[in-house]
Amino acid sequence: MSVVDNAIYRSGRRAATPATLEETFETLSEHPGGFAWIGLYHPTDQELDALAQEFGLHHLAIEDARKGHQRAKLERYGETLFVVLRPARYLDADERVEFGELHLFIGSDFAITIRRAESPDLGKVRSRLEAAPDLLEKGPEAVLYAVLDEVVDEYSPVLAGLENDIDEIEEELFDGDPMVTRRIYDLASEVMEFQRATRPLVDMFTSLERGFEKYGVDVELQRYLRDVLDHSIRSVERGESFRQLLQNALQVHATLVAQRQNEEMQRLSETSLAQSEQTKKISSWAAILFAPTLVGTIYGMNFTHMPELDWVYGYPFAVLLMVGMGAGLYGVFRRRNWL
Numbered sequence: 001m002s003v004v005d006n007a008i009y010r011s012g013r014r015a016a017t018p019a020t021l022e023e024t025f026e027t028l029s030e031h032p033g034g035f036a037w038i039g040l041y042h043p044t045d046q047e048l049d050a051l052a053q054e055f056g057l058h059h060l061a062i063e064d065a066r067k068g069h070q071r072a073k074l075e076r077y078g079e080t081l082f083v084v085l086r087p088a089r090y091l092d093a094d095e096r097v098e099f100g101e102l103h104l105f106i107g108s109d110f111a112i113t114i115r116r117a118e119s120p121d122l123g124k125v126r127s128r129l130e131a132a133p134d135l136l137e138k139g140p141e142a143v144l145y146a147v148l149d150e151v152v153d154e155y156s157p158v159l160a161g162l163e164n165d166i167d168e169i170e171e172e173l174f175d176g177d178p179m180v181t182r183r184i185y186d187l188a189s190e191v192m193e194f195q196r197a198t199r200p201l202v203d204m205f206t207s208l209e210r211g212f213e214k215y216g217v218d219v220e221l222q223r224y225l226r227d228v229l230d231h232s233i234r235s236v237e238r239g240e241s242f243r244q245l246l247q248n249a250l251q252v253h254a255t256l257v258a259q260r261q262n263e264e265m266q267r268l269s270e271t272s273l274a275q276s277e278q279t280k281k282i283s284s285w286a287a288i289l290f291a292p293t294l295v296g297t298i299y300g301m302n303f304t305h306m307p308e309l310d311w312v313y314g315y316p317f318a319v320l321l322m323v324g325m326g327a328g329l330y331g332v333f334r335r336r337n338w339l
Contacts, residue, residue, distance in 0.1 A: 002043045004115075005126060010034035012133030021047065025054045028109065035109045035140050039122055043114060055110050058082070065103045068116055072197055074204040076211070081106040083144065083204070086197030087151045089119040090161030097158055097190045099197060104147060111143035120150045138218045145221055148201075149228050155198065155235045159242075162191060166245055173253055181253060188246045195239045202236060205229040284333040291329060292322035 008016040008027055015034055018024040028036050040047065045066060052062045058077035064070050070084045083104040088097050100117025113122055125146045129136045136142050165187055172180040205225060212222050295318055311317075333339045 002040050002047060003038065004041050005039040005123065006036070007126075008034050008036050009136060012135070012137030014130060021050055021054075032109070035111065037111045037126070037140075037143055038113070039126070040112065040114045042116060051105070051112060055105070055107055055112075056080070057105055061105070065105075065114055068101055070101065070103075072200040072204070074200075074207050076207075079108055081144070085148070085151050087117065087119045087154055088158045088194060088197060089154060090158045092161070095161070095165060096186075097162070097194065099193055102147070102151065104144060106140045106144050108140070111140040113143070113147060120147075120154055122147065122150075125150045135221075135224075138221050141217055141221055145224050145228065148225070149231075152201070152228050152231045152235065155194075158194065159235065159238050162187070162194070162242055163238075166242060166249070169246075169249055173249060173256065181250075184246055184249050184253065188243070188250075191239060191242045191246060195236070195243065198232060198236045198239055201232040202229070205232065280333075280338040284329075284338045288326045288329045288333070291325035295322045295325070 003021065006018055006021070006024055007014045008018065008024065008031075010031075010033060015031075016027050018027055021038070024036050024038065028034070038051070043051075043065075048062055048066055051057060052059065056078075057080060061075065061077055061080075061082040064082070064084070072086045073084050075082045081104070083106065085102040085104070087100045087102055089100075090096075091098055098117070098119070100115075100119050102116070102120070103112075103114040105112040105114075115122060129142060129146050135146075165183075169180060169184055169187065172183070205228070208217075208225060209222075211217070217225075330339065
């Protein structure tokens with residue numbers, strides 16, 4: 001059964017707890033003067049059709065409630081308000097934000113809440129209102145206020161969790177963690193989803209405020225709704241600051257990556273230069289040593305007809321030639337900074 005709680009309230013107190021929707025409709029019509037608060041969780045098409053027929057809900061709003069996956073919005077169909085909220089909760093174990101969806105139909109004598117996620121806990125909201133009959137006596141608008149207040153309050157731990165994740169990212173940026181880029185993108189996606197959930201709230205409250213006088217909303221309830229608006233604005237502003245921080249983190253990360261790449265290229269260049277210098281030195285000394293080796297090899301061939309072998313100055317000439325060639329090559333390599 002998708003009906004979680006179903007009650008009729010009069011003078012701010014629970015007057016009846018019908019077992020079925022049909023019984024609710026009958027009790028409400030036979031004993032006017034109160035309002036019904038029907039809490040549903042993943043309702044069936046038949047239940048939605050029954051509600052639409054009984055309370056005259058617009059078919060477009062019913063279709064949105066049936067399909068789900070709606071953006072946060074407030075729409076007015078005649079005397080009925082249709083509100084879509086995107087509650088959120090932070091999952092510490094997974095370090096991620098889980099977004100839900102909540103639909104409300106608010107009329108003159110009914111409040112219908114349709115929950116499609118675990119959050120928020122509307123049972124807690126109902127208990128809070130039942131403990132404050134002066135507030136509940138103000139009618140279905142009090143239910144709208146209490147649900148809005150709960151959804152907005154639950155954004156606070158989400159913001160705290162996101163802020164903690166951003167602090168961790170700032171530390172990981174300078175530790176060279178290779179997974180930090182993916183985490184920044186994932187967190188940025190959650191922040192953008194959070195903004196999509198919270199930004200429409202400001203326009204929703206503005207729209208409600210425009211109808212305060214026309215629909216005779218209680219003055220005290222107006223103050224409560226404006227207080228929730230203030231909290232919503234703070235949530236929106238913090239979400240925007242988180243987005244800016246993550247954009248800055250991406251820029252810093254790109255700068256750090258480029259800096260590390262430049263340092264690595266510089267290190268490789270220095271290594272290559274040092275290897276080149278060593279190669280020059282080795283090649284220079286090899287050439288210098290090759291000169292006397294060449295001369296010595298020629299005169300060591302022991303051919304019969306080698307005039308220099310019988311020449312008195314042959315040996316000094318060969319030694320001088322080897323020293324001269326070596327000295328000449330040494331001088332050339334020194335001028336070219338190879339040695």
